Amino acid sequence: MRTSRLATLTAAVQWIVGVAAATAVVLLFTLEGADPPSTTSAVSAAALADGAEIYARQCASCHGNIGEGGLGPALAGSVVARYPDPRDQATVVATGRLGMPGFSSSLSDDEIAAVVAFTRSGLR
Amino acid sequence: MSRRPAVLAVPLGLGAVTALALGLYSSIHEPTGRDFVLTGFDSTASWKSALASATVFLVLVQMTLGLRLTGRLGPRRPPPPWAADVHRLVGTVAFGISIPVVFHCIWALGYQSDNSRVVVHSLFGFVAYGLYVAKILTARSDEPPERSLAVLGSLLGFALLAAWWSSALVFYAGTATS
Numbered sequence: 677m678r679t680s681r682l683a684t685l686t687a688a689v690q691w692i693v694g695v696a697a698a699t700a701v702v703l704l705f706t707l708e709g710a711d712p713p714s715t716t717s718a719v720s721a722a723a724l725a726d727g728a729e730i731y732a733r734q735c736a737s738c739h740g741n742i743g744e745g746g747l748g749p750a751l752a753g754s755v756v757a758r759y760p761d762p763r764d765q766a767t768v769v770a771t772g773r774l775g776m777p778g779f780s781s782s783l784s785d786d787e788i789a790a791v792v793a794f795t796r797s798g799l800r
Numbered sequence: 801m802s803r804r805p806a807v808l809a810v811p812l813g814l815g816a817v818t819a820l821a822l823g824l825y826s827s828i829h830e831p832t833g834r835d836f837v838l839t840g841f842d843s844t845a846s847w848k849s850a851l852a853s854a855t856v857f858l859v860l861v862q863m864t865l866g867l868r869l870t871g872r873l874g875p876r877r878p879p880p881p882w883a884a885d886v887h888r889l890v891g892t893v894a895f896g897i898s899i900p901v902v903f904h905c906i907w908a909l910g911y912q913s914d915n916s917r918v919v920v921h922s923l924f925g926f927v928a929y930g931l932y933v934a935k936i937l938t939a940r941s942d943e944p945p946e947r948s949l950a951v952l953g954s955l956l957g958f959a960l961l962a963a964w965w966s967s968a969l970v971f972y973a974g975t976a977t978s
Contacts, residue, residue: 682885689889693896700903704825707907708832749915757831758909764835773845774970 723786727794730787734779735795743795748776751795766792805945811937819930822906826922831910836900844908848901849968855901856964858894862887863957870950895932902929921966928959 732741739745743752759765769788772778779788841847865887867873902925912918935952938944 682882682889686885686889686892689896690892693892693899696896696899700899703903704829704907745915749912749918754831754912760832760834767843771843773843774967775973 723790724794724797726787727790727792730783730791731794734783735791738776755795762789762792762796765795807941807944808934808938808948811934811941814937815930815932815934817930818933819926822902822929823911823922823926826906826911826926829906829910832908834908836904836908844904845971848904849971851897851901852964852968855894855898856960856968858890858897859957859960862890862894863953865890866950866953917966917970921963924959924962924966928956928963931956931959 731739735748737746738748739751743755744750755765759768766785766788768776769783769792770778770780783791835844836847837844838847841850864873865883868879869883869887871879905922905925911922931952935949935956938948938952
């Protein structure tokens with residue numbers, strides 16, 4: 677009796693997971709990402725220059741001098757797609773991700789915003 | 801009764817098609833870069849790492865049950881009657897909770913070849929899903945060749961472990977050191 681209930685439960689879970697898998701496949705072809713918001717229009721040239729300097733000092737050793745990648749992933753041309761909302765990218769810079777250390781203790785919020793802006797518009 | 805290796809042709813073929821389809825989609829699909837943050841987690845990477853870790857744990861449980869079912873582990877007496885159903889249930893749940901993880905990987909991030917870790921992670925992920933399809937179809941075929949399920953299950957476990965090692969474990973290591 678207990679085994680029969682277990683078999684019924686297993687069959688029900690298999691059915692649910694099968695529907696979930698089929699739904700995921702459909703969503704792969706139908707679900708579109710939001711358009712990346714414009715992020716650089718309100719950033720001043722001075723902030724971008726600061727961002728470039730910070731990038732060269734703190735980021736280039738892993739992400740490459742022109743964002744071509746190295747120990748860390750490439751940023752040039754791909755970081756906006758990866759982080760449509762610059763706040764998400766700023767969070768990664770501040771707290772770290774995967775093997776990347778966080779910079780919240782060494783960079784101010786303005787400095788993080790500057791380097792984020794630079795990677796999104798200055799690395800092409 | 802001979803168990804023809806030919807019965808593996810369809811499962812292995814469809815498994816290969818699955819792995820290639822995932823790789824092809826990931827390569828040609830424009831990554832959306834969207835993050836999903838689930839309640840209780842502070843980032844996409846954290847919930848993906850948690851679900852991936854749970855998947856690997858359940859797969860290890862399932863492999864242990866598989867060894868017990870085939871008499872390679874535990875006492876000599878037959879396995880308990882519930883073991884086969886629990887084996888299937890655990891495997892199904894493991895696959896189910898991996899769906900949001902792989903969905904985000906290939907829909908939001910796609911295949912990236914600029915980092916060797918990501919390449920390793922992607923390839924083992926594609927192979928793992930191909931092996932999963934092959935194993936399920938083999939299990940449902942008539943009289944699969946002896947040890948075919950054990951071999952496919954072991955390869956699947958290894959592929960998942962490698963995919964987890966190259967993503968979630970790196971995430972936890974980075975979190976611990978940052």
